[in-house]
Amino acid sequence: MTAHRPVPPVSERRPRAVRLGGWSLRLAPRALLVGVLLVLTAFAVAVLAISTGEFTVPVPDVLAALLGDGPPVAELIVNKLRAPRVLTGLLVGAAFGLSGAIFQSLTRNPLGSPDFIGFSAGASTGGILVVVAGGSAAQIAVGSMTGCVVTAVLVYLAAFRRGVQGYRLVLVGIGANALLISANNYLLTRANINDAATAGAWLTGSLGGRDWSYVLPLTVALAVLLPACAYVSRPLRMIEMGDDSARAMGIRVEAVRAVAIVAGVLLCGVATAAAGPVAFVALAAPQLARRLTRSPGVTMASSALVGAVLLTAADLAAQRVIAPAQLPVGVLTAAIGGTYLALLLRKDRH
């Protein structure tokens, strides 16, 4: 009966306080270290992805080009072609990671991820409808964003009974997910062969051909939504202990939840609009982050970082594994994230 998980040394586990006058910050050393390593990894993956490919740009030239002072060919390849794709990957990955963190925290359930409760499928429906109607890339983005928001509103309303309980949201969402997936399949069978192929590629999720016109709206969206995430991050962790517990601590549970839901849906929406419904990042990123940082519950910042690394690394692999042929990134996020998560879960059992 005394068997319990090995407890890491106190110094690593216990948050420390950094104080300056009346100010104090609480930092968990391990979470901080993991955060720094994730940022470095993201940077390394990004540079590698920009440097390699059909035409190799040496790393020093990559850095020079990014600073606007490299050889003209390097500047063209780096700034016109590869940098926006990598940036899109980082931003979309972060958005999926955050969205997953929010909904997994709200539902207290890893299966509460937006890709399981119908939001991604709804975004797909919106996207496919626009593809079939012959819309442009921008219109597809708008269509999927709309699909995501509409689905979220419907799922929320269907799950609503004196506030929304996590498990009801998951159950209703899984139902909606199944419905929407069959609707999507039906739409694909009705589409002509070219549209079906375009839609199929989009449905797997891809970063191919993403230029600055994707990076800018994503940046704006994240600039607005990140502060909202920061604002709800601590109260959401308290709400994981139950509504009454959180309310007793002075948290306005309904207000926090409303902000979190809106931010989570919009993050999922913009990410899907930019890269298609990339599988698994929203599910895996928060779970991976939690296990890496060993922090209780879901953590926002590390989920965003893991999401960014996961998606860019998967995209790099997708471009190189069977080069010159290119895979859509969605194929590999599931493979990489899934394998890693399985390994971590295996370790968890001991």
Added chain:
Amino acid sequence: MARSELAVPSATRLSGAGLTLAYDQRVVAEQLDVAIPDSSFTVIIGPNACGKSTLLRALARMLRPRKGAVHLDGSLITSLPSKEVARRLGLLPQSSIVPDGITVADLVGRGRYPHQRLMRQWSRADETAVAGAMRATDVAVLADRIVDELSGGQRQRVWLAMALAQETSILLLDEPTTFLDIAHQIEVLDLCAELHETGRTMVAVLHDLNQACRYATHLIVMREGRIVAQGDPSDIVTPELVSQVFDLRCEIIPDPQTGTPLIVPESRRRVSVAS
């Protein structure tokens, strides 16, 4: 009954006046007036579904009364900023969810939330309060243990420590002894009595009438959404009251340990044999 006292509910720090309490369409209590005496250990008791937990939840602003109002320190409780209320009034809910993999020290630390701000996340006062709360509840030795792995009794002490770390002068407890065996029930109630002695106003919903009589300085007895009696247990607990509230015939003798009323229920079988 002492209705005249209740006419000025704001005479005490925490009170409710004209409360109609309901979940959706189901009205649990109507026209309820209640005042929690300052510095008392108030226990609310009554049969299942009499509205005792509902009343406690209304006093703790968890449930918005359909009619009437709850006052804290002379102000409408809903008019005060929620974090401000949380610095004066704490609640240990009937059930809370333990976050995955959280340590005892971390969980108790969460009780400091109402005292923290974005740029004041962990002050020295927070540290002192958490250490004090863990000492008072005797969980300091468990500080680095994972809460999920503790026994029910230990876990309840950890939740109590979290509520203590909040450093509120009023503490409400919703059935703090449910799910605990008798030894742990007494342990938790003794702890509550100690907290009361250090000057806190304690309000608890309990199931066990004998425990209520032993620990309460002020007893509120409810039935079907109404307050049937309130006051010092020794003054108000009589066989008639128990029969009226719980439909139970009993004898009342002084508790050999404390001298407080001890209810000895009559067995229905013996009664039938005797008659």
